[in-house]
Amino acid sequence: MAEVDYSTLKKGGFMRQKQKDNFSLRLAVVGGTLTAENLKKIAEVAEKYGDGHVHLTSRQGVEIPFIKLQDIDEVKEELAKGDCKPGVCGPRVRTVTACQGNQICPSGNIDTYDIAQKLNDRYFGRELPHKFKFGVTGCQNNCLKAEENDVGIKGALDVKWKQEACINCGLCAKVCRSNAITIEDGKVVVDYDKCNYCGRCVKSCPTDAWDAESAYLVSFGGTFGNAISKGEYPLPLITSEEQLFRVTDAAIQFFDDYANPSERFKFTLDRVGREEFYKRLKEAYNG
Amino acid sequence: MGDFQIDDTVDITDVVCPVTFVKAKVALEELDDGQILAIRMNDGEPVQNVPRSIKEEGHQILKLNANEDGTYTLIVKKVEEE
Numbered sequence: 001m002a003e004v005d006y007s008t009l010k011k012g013g014f015m016r017q018k019q020k021d022n023f024s025l026r027l028a029v030v031g032g033t034l035t036a037e038n039l040k041k042i043a044e045v046a047e048k049y050g051d052g053h054v055h056l057t058s059r060q061g062v063e064i065p066f067i068k069l070q071d072i073d074e075v076k077e078e079l080a081k082g083d084c085k086p087g088v089c090g091p092r093v094r095t096v097t098a099c100q101g102n103q104i105c106p107s108g109n110i111d112t113y114d115i116a117q118k119l120n121d122r123y124f125g126r127e128l129p130h131k132f133k134f135g136v137t138g139c140q141n142n143c144l145k146a147e148e149n150d151v152g153i154k155g156a157l158d159v160k161w162k163q164e165a166c167i168n169c170g171l172c173a174k175v176c177r178s179n180a181i182t183i184e185d186g187k188v189v190v191d192y193d194k195c196n197y198c199g200r201c202v203k204s205c206p207t208d209a210w211d212a213e214s215a216y217l218v219s220f221g222g223t224f225g226n227a228i229s230k231g232e233y234p235l236p237l238i239t240s241e242e243q244l245f246r247v248t249d250a251a252i253q254f255f256d257d258y259a260n261p262s263e264r265f266k267f268t269l270d271r272v273g274r275e276e277f278y279k280r281l282k283e284a285y286n287g
Numbered sequence: 288m289g290d291f292q293i294d295d296t297v298d299i300t301d302v303v304c305p306v307t308f309v310k311a312k313v314a315l316e317e318l319d320d321g322q323i324l325a326i327r328m329n330d331g332e333p334v335q336n337v338p339r340s341i342k343e344e345g346h347q348i349l350k351l352n353a354n355e356d357g358t359y360t361l362i363v364k365k366v367e368e369e
Contacts, residue, residue, distance in 0.1 A: 169351030175335050206338035206348035206361075 011125075013086035014072060017065065024055065024065040025075065026087035028124070031098030031116030031136065032060035041082020049075050059133070060097045061087055091130045091262070093123040093252075098136040099144040101155065102214075108138035109199050110155030110214045115241075119153075122245065123252060129259035129268075132252065140198040147231040150265040151251055152219040157199030157212040158239055161188040165209035172201035172210075197237055215239045220251055220277075221266040229266050234278045235285050243285065250284035251277075291349055291362050294322040299337070300329045300358055307333045308340045315346060320367035323349070327360050334359045 006016060013026035027042065034042075042062060046054050051066040067075055076086065087095060096119045099105065101112030116136045123134070137144035138155040146152030161172075172188060173181040180194035181201060188209075190201075202212040216238040219231030238244050251265075254277055259268040269277055297314035299307045311326050318324055326341075328334055334351075338361050342348050350362040 167348065167350055169338070169348075170353070171334065171338060171351060200335075204335050204339055206342045206351065208342070 009072070010090050011088060011092070012076075013088055014067070015063070015089060019066070021069040022065070023067045023069065023072065024063045025050075025067045025079075026057070026089060027062045027064070027079070028085040028087045028095070029061050030096055030120045030124075031113040033098075033113060034062070035083070037082055038084050041079060041084055044082075045075060045078055049078075057095075059095050061095050088125050089131075091128055093126045093128065093132045093134070096120045096124065096134045096136065097144055097149075099138050101136070101138040105138055107141055107203065108155060109157045110136075110138055110153075110216065112136040112138045112144075112155065115153060115244075118241070118245070119248065122248075126252070128252070128256055129261050130264055132255060132265065134248075140196070147219045147222045148224040149222050149231060150220070150255070151248055152222055152231045153244070153248075154217040154219070156197035156215040156217050156237060157202055158197060158215045158237060159190065159195070159199065159202055160211040161190060162209045162211055163187065165207050167207050167209075169206065171204045171206065175200045175204040213239065216244050218244070218247060220281075221269045223264045223266045225264075227264075227266070232274075234274070235281055238285070243287065246284040246287060247281060250280050254280055291323055293325045293362070294318060296325040296327065298327045299333065300327055304332055304336065307337055311337060311341060312344065315341070315344075315363065315365055318365045320365055322365050324363045324365065325360050326363060327354070327358055330357055330359065334361075337361065 014023040017024055046052055046064045049067050049071050050064045055063045055065060057063055096116045098112040098116035101110060102108030103111055119134050133149045134151050135144050135146050135149035136153045137146045146154045168186050170183060173183050178194045178196045180191045182189050202210045217233060219233050222231030223229050255265050255268060258272050299310045302310055315324055328337055338348055341363055346366050347364040349364055352360045354360055
């Protein structure tokens with residue numbers, strides 16, 4: 001048998017197990033979504049080539065353990081028939097995670113799966129000095145824990161009151177957790193300096209008396225492994241997809257340009273200094 | 288309730304989510320198109336979610352009144368699906 005190139009194997013998502021010549025095969029999953037067809041094929045491969053079980057990873061991935069070294073090519077071919085692709089590990093852009101978002105969840109402010117797919121198309125597997133993680137959460141309930149990621153995207157709503165549809169029930173002022181809404185002489189007044197764009201006013205409104213546009217809050221430099229640190233929010237509200245991707249492009253490029261090998265984004269920012277990074281981000285933000 | 292002719296009332300202060308919405312929905316189902324239901328509900332989670340949920344079922348929310356005892360009364364006009 002040819003010399004085994006573990007780094008190539010690892011890039012293709014085959015992770016060496018403790019047991020000699022056994023690999024746990026990581027699959028590419030975007031936004032925690034698999035089709036029934038994918039799942040059938042995964043089950044078939046786990047039974048035929050693995051030991052009949054799969055592992056759901058901490059970041060919405062699927063791994064099939066106990067794949068034998070000699071079966072690797074065959075397993076790849078077999079999985080491709082079910083439209084399943086190998087995932088990645090190592091120093092590159094990892095699985096893009098997402099909650100269900102506004103296509104399913106009543107709390108969702110953005111279409112997280114769509115954003116996750118676009119991020120995946122743009123960056124998945126891109127070679128970098130170290131691992132780089134994106135996570136997309138639909139709202140401030142933060143089920144997906146955006147700030148754990150190198151870049152975390154959180155769904156927001158840019159809101160504007162519509163007087164003509166309002167029945168003055170007062171619910172919006174009541175549900176607002178940042179005390180940004182007051183009602184003065186039957187008029188709803190929003191203090192945008194206090195508004196955190198959570199969208200609770202819109203979600204609770206029984207008469208749709210708000211114009212609400214999907215928007216994004218983006219955090220940078222989160223890591224939750226050996227060191228634990230929350231991503232930070234240096235930018236104001238991002239109001240278009242185009243602007244969002246300008247900002248994510250700038251962040252990943254900064255990491256690519258400045259990070260030392262095996263250095264997570266947070267530590268690059270600590271070392272190089274956030275001022276320079278925030279300056280680049282603001283330029284991207286402004287276009 | 289001032290301006291509206293109430294056809295029926297339901298009290299959902301004795302149940303918790305998700306039964307609050309279910310109880311209100313059942314009461315609405317017993318009405319005819321265009322009739323008006325008053326729903327008495329608790330502060331907190333019910334008043335934050337029930338009005339919106341009923342609106343999303345296609346009914347028309349006419350008013351939300353704050354009662355003196357800390358509960359709320361939602362006035363809903365039933366809208367039959369086409």
